[in-house]
Amino acid sequence: MIGQQTIDQIYSAARIDEVVGEFVKLKRSGSGFQGLCPFHNEKTPSFRVTPSLNIYKCFGCGKGGTVVDFIMEHEKFTYPEALRYLANRYHIEIEEDQSNKEELSEQVQIREGLYAALEFARKFFIQKLFENEDENKGLNYFRDRGLNGLSIDEFALGYAPAGWRNFTDHALKNGFTPDVLTRAGLIKRKPEASETSTEPEDYYDAYRDRVIFPIHGVHGKVLGFGGRQLEKNDKSPKYINSPENEVYHKSQVLYGLYQARHELRKRDDCFLVEGYMDVVMLHQSGIRNAVATSGTALTANQVKLIRRFTDNVTLLYDGDNAGLKAALRGLDLLLEEGLNAHVVVFPDGEDPDSYCRKLGGQGLDDFITSNKKDIILFMAELLLEEHGTSPNGIAQTADHIVQTLNRIQDPIKRNAYIRLAAETLHVDEELLFDRARKAAGRNLRTKSLEASRQQVGILLPKVEKDPKKVKEEGDKELQLLVSLMKYGVEPMTDEVDVATYVFSELHNDKYVFENNFVGQVIQEAFEYFRELGKLDLQFFLKHKDLGKMVADALAQQYELSPKWSSQFEINVKTDRENYREEIKANLYYLKLYKVDEVLRKNELDLKQAKIEEDIMRMQRKHSRLLELRSAIAHHIGNVVLR
Numbered sequence: 001m002i003g004q005q006t007i008d009q010i011y012s013a014a015r016i017d018e019v020v021g022e023f024v025k026l027k028r029s030g031s032g033f034q035g036l037c038p039f040h041n042e043k044t045p046s047f048r049v050t051p052s053l054n055i056y057k058c059f060g061c062g063k064g065g066t067v068v069d070f071i072m073e074h075e076k077f078t079y080p081e082a083l084r085y086l087a088n089r090y091h092i093e094i095e096e097d098q099s100n101k102e103e104l105s106e107q108v109q110i111r112e113g114l115y116a117a118l119e120f121a122r123k124f125f126i127q128k129l130f131e132n133e134d135e136n137k138g139l140n141y142f143r144d145r146g147l148n149g150l151s152i153d154e155f156a157l158g159y160a161p162a163g164w165r166n167f168t169d170h171a172l173k174n175g176f177t178p179d180v181l182t183r184a185g186l187i188k189r190k191p192e193a194s195e196t197s198t199e200p201e202d203y204y205d206a207y208r209d210r211v212i213f214p215i216h217g218v219h220g221k222v223l224g225f226g227g228r229q230l231e232k233n234d235k236s237p238k239y240i241n242s243p244e245n246e247v248y249h250k251s252q253v254l255y256g257l258y259q260a261r262h263e264l265r266k267r268d269d270c271f272l273v274e275g276y277m278d279v280v281m282l283h284q285s286g287i288r289n290a291v292a293t294s295g296t297a298l299t300a301n302q303v304k305l306i307r308r309f310t311d312n313v314t315l316l317y318d319g320d321n322a323g324l325k326a327a328l329r330g331l332d333l334l335l336e337e338g339l340n341a342h343v344v345v346f347p348d349g350e351d352p353d354s355y356c357r358k359l360g361g362q363g364l365d366d367f368i369t370s371n372k373k374d375i376i377l378f379m380a381e382l383l384l385e386e387h388g389t390s391p392n393g394i395a396q397t398a399d400h401i402v403q404t405l406n407r408i409q410d411p412i413k414r415n416a417y418i419r420l421a422a423e424t425l426h427v428d429e430e431l432l433f434d435r436a437r438k439a440a441g442r443n444l445r446t447k448s449l450e451a452s453r454q455q456v457g458i459l460l461p462k463v464e465k466d467p468k469k470v471k472e473e474g475d476k477e478l479q480l481l482v483s484l485m486k487y488g489v490e491p492m493t494d495e496v497d498v499a500t501y502v503f504s505e506l507h508n509d510k511y512v513f514e515n516n517f518v519g520q521v522i523q524e525a526f527e528y529f530r531e532l533g534k535l536d537l538q539f540f541l542k543h544k545d546l547g548k549m550v551a552d553a554l555a556q557q558y559e560l561s562p563k564w565s566s567q568f569e570i571n572v573k574t575d576r577e578n579y580r581e582e583i584k585a586n587l588y589y590l591k592l593y594k595v596d597e598v599l600r601k602n603e604l605d606l607k608q609a610k611i612e613e614d615i616m617r618m619q620r621k622h623s624r625l626l627e628l629r630s631a632i633a634h635h636i637g638n639v640v641l642r
Contacts, residue, residue: 002083003095010083011542013090016054016067023074038074039063039265050555054541057555064555065547076218076261076308079544085219107246110183114247117176117184118222124167125158125212125225137230138211145277146357151284154259156214160207160227167205178203185224185242207240213276215242215294216258218305224248226255226276226294241294251299254306255279255292263288264309271352271368272298272306273316278352285361290316290352298330303337314372315343318351331375336407341375344368376417379404380424394425401425402436473593474515480586481518482553484525485546487579488535498583499525499535505587511594521546584635592632599625 017026017033026033026049037047037058046060057064063073071082087094129138129152138159142152151157160167168187172178178198181187186206189195193202210227217223224242242248256279257264264270271290273279282290293302306313313334334341344367346355356364373381383400387393401421408414418436422429484502492501503526505511513519521543529535540550602625606618 002080006087006092006095007083007542009092010086010090011054011066011068013092014054014067014086015051016056016070017049017051019067019086019089020049020056020070037061037063048555053537053550053554055547055551055555057551059555062552063548064551066541066550068544069547069551076265081219111246113180114184114245115221117171117180117186118224118247120171120174120176121167121184121186121225122156122158122214122222124170125160125207125214126156127158128161128166129157129159129212131161137209141211141230145281145353147280147284151280154283155256155280156216156222157280158212158214160205160210160212162209164204164208165200167207168203169200172200172203183245185245185248210240213255213280215248215253215255217247217253218257218261220258221247223253224250228276249301250294250296252301252305254302255294256283257291257305259283260289260291261309264291264306268310269312269314270306270310271314271316273352274318275351275353278316281353281356282361282364285356285364287356287361287365298333300333300337303330303333303339307337307339311338312340313342314368315341315375316346316352316368317343318346331379332404332407334375335404336409338409338413342372343375343378344371344373345378374420376401376405376421377424380421384425394427398425398427398432398435399439402432402439406436406439473590474518476586476589476593477513477515477518480583480590481522482549483579483583483586484522484535485537485540485550485553487583488525488529488537490579492580492583497534498579499529502583502587503529509591509594511590514593517545588632588635592629595625595629595632599629 020026020035021033024035024038024047026035027045029048032051033049034045035047035049036042036045037060039058040061042060047056047058049056054067055064056067056070065073068079068082068086071077071085072079075082075085077085084094086092129136133139136159139152142157147157168181171181171186178187178189182189182203187203188206189197190202190204193199197203207225207227209231210229213226213228214222215224215226224247226239226241228239229236241250244250255276260270260279260283267289269289271282271287273282273290273292274294275292276294279290279292282288291306331341346352350358352364355367359367380397380401383397384393387396398421402418405414405417405421408417415433418432419429422432425432480502484499488497488499490498492498496504506522513522524543525535525539528539537550540546599622602618602622606615606622609615609618
């Protein structure tokens with residue numbers, strides 16, 4: 001973990017106008033800057049950067065946050081990745097927590113050694129690709145496949161020459177150890193050699209006479225390689241790939257994602273293909289939102305990786321039986337993650353690479369648009385072909401489909417798909433809903449009846465709380481948090497500041513938050529306040545989950561002109577002039593909600609009570625609660641009708 005002291009240093013050093021200015025053309029506007037939003041297409045600038053608060057806010061699409069949030073959103077980094085990016089940008093040494101510093105130090109050394117070896121190998125393979133250009137087998141292969149020099153450079157394609165120790169000797173002479181090189185999958189040890197041997201003759205190249213496809217991580221570092229044989233050899237596989245190690249986990253990597261990452265967000269769709277050449281050819285032809293699973297089955301980690309950039313996936317697969325089955329591979333994972341999936345199947349004998357060369361980039365793009373099918377409809381058609389349209393075949397197809405649809409978490413989307421599937425299968429939708437309920441029940445026998453029903457979108461009513469009241473209460477809690485954020489150090493009375501007043505009121509009322517997130521943040525804010533004796537804006541600016549909220553609360557799209565007051569005698573009270581009344585009103589509302597909750601519970605108990613003494617006690621309690629409710633409502637200007 002990155003230590004808090006380092007995090008504080010990063011936030012202090014990183015200037016948001018400098019960081020954002022590397023990605024967005026900014027112009028000075030008042031006390032801040034403005035420019036065209038990088039997160040949505042616009043012609044009139046609505047994106048504003050405020051250096052004094054170190055925040056950004058787009059008043060068009062609503063995105064906003066701190067300098068760390070900007071890097072997370074723009075580069076699709078995780079929170080730690082964004083911190084490390086900024087630390088590198090401002091030459092800040094990362095200090096890990098002492099509890100795991102020694103262990104992390106060893107891990108970092110291993111990872112850095114692997115990265116260095118892989119980068120060294122990348123340069124070696126590129127160099128070998130351009131030796132004896134006219135006779136170079138690797139370069140001729142890429143040219144024969146239709147690739148130009150720009151594509152070869154962009155994807156850092158290379159060639160591993162024939163021979164047993166070309167790379168091995170070169171790497172060992174340059175100071176790399178056999179341990180690092182074997183761990184990286186670049187060389188192999190002879191079976192008869194000792195595990196501790198450092199003799200060059202005991203090792204040989206892992207890649208020989210193959211074209212090389214470097215596999216980049218999302219940040220551009222080389223994680224591994226894929227090598228394709230140039231001459232058919234039944235004794236060796238067509239492709240060999242780097243082994244799993246400390247930096248390369250194939251289930252967490254998508255080939256071409258580094259090159260496609262910006263286009264994925266811009267086009268809001270991910271074209272998922274199978275092979276390296278599919279990706280490179282599509283990018284060369286202008287279809288730059290293509291990535292590949294590199295022949296492996298789609299994994300949950302890869303789906304999560306895609307979702308960092310877009311919620312839409314289009315599967316592009318060969319038209320043969322293997323391609324059709326591959327198109328359905330990973331479908332459950334896509335649906336579970338809430339992605340919108342479509343599929344395009346190519347004619348027999350064609351794949352994205354070959355069809356792109358045949359139609360050209362625009363022609364292929366048009367073909368994809370015209371032939372894109374919703375994955376559930378595609379699945380239904382495919383299963384009907386397999387099982388037939390007899391009553392038994394339709395029943396088998398329906399069972400298969402509802403098992404898949406029950407993986408969709410969103411009940412509205414799930415129900416819509418069930419209706420769509422019913423229409424496609426020409427069956428009564430109520431029958432399909434019933435089949436889905438039964439399938440969910442079979443899958444969830446160990447869960448409650450309510451959980452089983454939720455799996456097919458039927459929510460049992462919650463009688464104990466009014467959903468509208470729950471939302472209202474959550475909104476007021478959120479408003480209170482925003483008030484703490486904006487005015488925590490401001491005076492509430494002559495004796496106490498806002499934070500002291502709010503925390504005291506919440507403590508006296510033993511208030512339990514309806515919104516768990518707000519409750520957690522306010523608890524963290526209280527601990528910060530207790531340690532430092534104040535609750536300043538820095539707590540909120542440096543909180544990893546509050547960037548957008550801070551920007552929403554503090555960013556201003558317009559400022560009132562001073563002439564309103566001086567020239568036109570129009571006086572408008574600002575939020576800052578009203579904050580005390582707003583905070584008091586919010587606290588009274590929260591008290592009112594809790595009293596209403598106790599009232600509802602007491603009413604239910606009263607209806608069920610049978611002993612006269614209990615009835616009298618509950619009636620007295622009810623009267624006191626009504627009086628309390630009237631008093632609170634009076635404070636916030638409400639008329640109580642009971």
